Every structure is written in C-alpha cells, then in structure tokens.
Amino acid sequence: MLVPSPPLHHDALTLCDAHLLPAAYDAHYVALAQHLGCLFWTDDQRLLRLVGAVLPFVRALETYPTP
Numbered sequence: 001m002l003v004p005s006p007p008l009h010h011d012a013l014t015l016c017d018a019h020l021l022p023a024a025y026d027a028h029y030v031a032l033a034q035h036l037g038c039l040f041w042t043d044d045q046r047l048l049r050l051v052g053a054v055l056p057f058v059r060a061l062e063t064y065p066t067p
Helices: 006-019 022-038 046-053
Strands: 040-042 058-060
Touching: 006 022, 006 046, 022 040, 022 046, 046 058
Parallel strands: 040 058
Antiparallel strands: none
C-alpha cells in the first residue's frame, strides 16, 4: 500500500532546487533515504556528481563493500 507523504514530496522538490536535479524521481529517492536515515547506493553518475559531495549518505554503488 502506498501512503502519500507531503513532507517527502516537499523535501524532494527542495532537493531538486538546491542541487539542480533534472528529475524529480531522483530527488524522491534521495529524500526517502534521508527520511529513513539510511544510505542510498546508486550507479547514477550524474546524481553522484550533483549531490555526492554534499550529501554523504548518497554513495557510489562501485564502493559498496563486498565480502
């Protein structure tokens, strides 16, 4: 079941504006990770370039620890 989350949508749009993200769905993933307090692993190089340096919980998938 999906539950609307106005604060999440607001935070996603704020992230879009603050980091010049071209796609709102990218910002929703980042905002969700931020709300959940978890790491967000991505292989999206554009997203990493735009937010990786300022949002430390957004990580490059290539750096994911493997056994």
